Amino acid sequence: MTNQPLNVLFLCTGNSARSILAEKLVERWGDGKFQGFSAGSHPKGEVHPRTLAMLEDAGLPTDGLRSKSWDEFAQPGAPVMDFVFTVCDDAAGEICPVWPGQPMTAHWGVPDPASATGTDLERTASFRTAFRMLETRIKLFASLPFAKLEQASLRRRVQEIGRIGPNEGEGSAA
Numbered sequence: 017m018t019n020q021p022l023n024v025l026f027l028c029t030g031n032s033a034r035s036i037l038a039e040k041l042v043e044r045w046g047d048g049k050f051q052g053f054s055a056g057s058h059p060k061g062e063v064h065p066r067t068l069a070m071l072e073d074a075g076l077p078t079d080g081l082r083s084k085s086w087d088e089f090a091q092p093g094a095p096v097m098d099f100v101f102t103v104c105d106d107a108a109g110e111i112c113p114v115w116p117g118q119p120m121t122a123h124w125g126v127p128d129p130a131s132a133t134g135t136d137l138e139r140t141a142s143f144r145t146a147f148r149m150l151e152t153r154i155k156l157f158a159s160l161p162f163a164k165l166e167q168a169s170l171r172r173r174v175q176e177i178g179r180i181g182p183n184e185g186e187g188s189a190a
Contacts, residue, residue: 021051022098022162025119031056031083032064033130033143034103038150040076045151045158053095055086064130066143074147099174103150104128120171124153124178145182153177 024042028035035054042052060083068078088094097119103126126149132142156177162170 021046021049023053023095023119024050024099024101025053025055025086025089025097027086027100027102028054028056028104029058030060030130031085032060032062033067033128034126034146034150036063036067036081036083037070037147038101038103038124038154040071040078040081041147041151041154042158044074044076045155047158049158049162051095053089053097055084055089057086059083059085060130066129066140070143070147101174101178120167120174122171122174122178124150126150149180149182153180156180 024046026035026038026042031054035056039052039054042050046052062083063078063081068081071078071081089097096117098117100119100121102121102123126146127142129139129142129146132139157174160170160173165173
């Protein structure tokens with residue numbers, strides 16, 4: 017592990033909820049080790065209001081957040097990614113751009129809170145569940161001993177983290 021923060025890109029289809037939550041959570045729990053980014057294959061063009069509310073309630077900054085295309089990160093001059101995680105099933109099945117630097121990839125699927133239906137409380141609960149799932153996985157990811165793990169072992173561990181369910185504790189995969 018270098019002294020430079022590792023770049024982590026979270027991909028989703030709409031880039032309005034899950035990937036944006038993850039972008040900010042990896043920075044919070046990464047303790048300076050990570051720079052978070054997010055993008056979508058078909059960005060909605062705006063961040064979901066409940067995403068912004070979740071982040072603000074958690075004391076995380078929301079300035080400058082926007083829904084953007086993953087094409088921005090495949091262009092010359094874009095930050096080189098060390099890790100690329102898909103957080104929705106649609107993006108996991110899509111053909112992704114070629115990422116410079118051959119980042120480590122894994123699928124960390126989380127149900128889409130932006131598509132939740134029901135009462136206002138039920139839709140808000142959907143966002144809380146997504147937030148908790150991502151936070152648990154990101155805490156596990158951030159706690160990995162990067163300097164001690166060989167590439168194959170690190171790859172296996174980041175993929176295992178993606179299988180952590182919504183009700184599983186922090187000690188499940190690490």
